[in-house]
Amino acid sequence: MATETIIKTLVRKLPVFSGMEEAAFNQLMSHGTQRIVPKNSAVFQQGEEADLFYLLVQGRLKVTQVTADGQQIIVRVVNPGDLFGFAMALGRKDYPGTPVALVDSSVLAWPMEMMSDFMARNPTLAVNTMQMIGSRLDAAHSRIREISTQEVEQRVAHAIIRLISEAGVKDEGGIRIDFPVSRQDIAELTGTTLHTVSRIISHWQGKGWVEGGRKSLLVRDLHRLQQIADSDI
Amino acid sequence: MATETIIKTLVRKLPVFSGMEEAAFNQLMSHGTQRIVPKNSAVFQQGEEADLFYLLVQGRLKVTQVTADGQQIIVRVVNPGDLFGFAMALGRKDYPGTPVALVDSSVLAWPMEMMSDFMARNPTLAVNTMQMIGSRLDAAHSRIREISTQEVEQRVAHAIIRLISEAGVKDEGGIRIDFPVSRQDIAELTGTTLHTVSRIISHWQGKGWVEGGRKSLLVRDLHRLQQIADSDI
DNA sequence: CGTTGCCTTGACTAGTTTCAAGATCAGTGG
DNA sequence: CCACTGATCTTGAAACTAGTCAAGGCAACG
DSSP: OHHHHHHHHHHHTSGGGTTOOHHHHHHHHHHOEEEEEOTTOBSSOTTSBOOEEEEEEEEEEEEEEEOTTSOEEEEEEEOTTOEEOOGGGGTOSBOSSEEEEEEEEEEEEEEHHHHHHHHHHOHHHHHHHHHHHHHHHHHHHHHHHHHHHSOHHHHHHHHHHHHHHHHEEEETTEEEESSOOOHHHHHHHHTSOHHHHHHHHHHHHHHTSEEEETTEEEESOHHHHHHHHHOOO | OHHHHHHHHHHHTSGGGTTOOHHHHHHHHHHOEEEEEOTTOBSSOTTSBOOEEEEEEEEEEEEEEEOTTSOEEEEEEEOTTOEEOOGGGGTOSBOSSEEEEEEEEEEEEEEHHHHHHHHHHOHHHHHHHHHHHHHHHHHHHHHHHHHHHSOHHHHHHHHHHHHHHHHEEEETTEEEESSOOOHHHHHHHHTSOHHHHHHHHHHHHHHTSEEEETTEEEESOHHHHHHHHHOOO
């Protein structure tokens, strides 16, 4: 099928599958099933038994976790080409978070056993996966450092810069994030409240550095945000 | 040599090396070099080129990271049997943190290339390492959730409970952490200041739940700390 | 065209940090 | 063995950041 071939070609180029033998790759692809995830719906729920692991082909997801007392945080944003829901690789049986589509998305899913089998037979895949998880660990540590040592304004600046670098698109007079992000989302990414985020963005807007909108944000002066993010003191 | 055999037997039992073939394991052990790390000295420095990876045989380390503006955080505490300094697995060439011995410690070191070689040939090792990193990622996310949503007192309670569960030893009328931990250390683990930590511990001491000391802490009522850590609101 | 969801803003409050000073303890060298 | 010194810890008071509470505006959607 045409779409299948397109997807296959796309997937083939992903770093996780680099260095994998053609035969193995083909076998992998033949076992994956595609699924469309409409905006605002979840691929699976936190706590569910992890029987499948996923690859985001197209679209954008946010992975949220809810704490015992109902507070929510966004663990990360999933970009096209990212794997997610690989609970097994983390040595657990249930999904630790809930991935929600920020825009209509399309994912590929495989049975979790395939992952262990394939990794046992494809050391490259295992090493690649490990490095992917490793870089995520690195990112998590950066975030811990930020939340621990920086003030809210710096953290918000950082979060926005990160989103821009992952999904920034040029727009009239600036750069815009390619998918809808609410103030609440930014708050959950930075460990603060939507009120504080709103105040900060209003302030920036007053200075002309950004232009706010409903679930959107146009960055006019990225350099200035960088300064805010990096400012010592 | 006698000590060498003892170490080998100890190492053999570690989860990371479980399922590894005897021959491979022996070869691995024959390439490792032992090193004594005196209290308060660093095994290596953050930013150095990562040419070796390590296993903590005996003792206790804290891994710190310094931010651009000089603020410090403790990334984690390394317990006997833990691997550390495996930068390669994270896909980077330099060490992301500095491990400092909290007590006189002993480590085993291997050339970093051995790690990739061995993982390429021992899928089990690769999967084990991946799961270890995965569980660390899990822990990092928990910490992000805590710092983002909980108040300092809860976070301090959590940190102490974690230290107790990793290295708690019975003492007269309570449990004590097996190695020296300063108020500053706890502050760097929880993203606060030593002043606030001191106040909180003083308060607990007033209630009779703990007993403070210089770089030490006797927990008299662990259950109460649990309550504090888990208290909603 | 009303209802719902998202965003903004002001006023108030509270938890933490910052600043400052002093107490206490451990180790060191005379 | 004891005074000295540096590190660690405690505590008070002031300053402030960010959260909470509350109300209203605005835009999208059915």
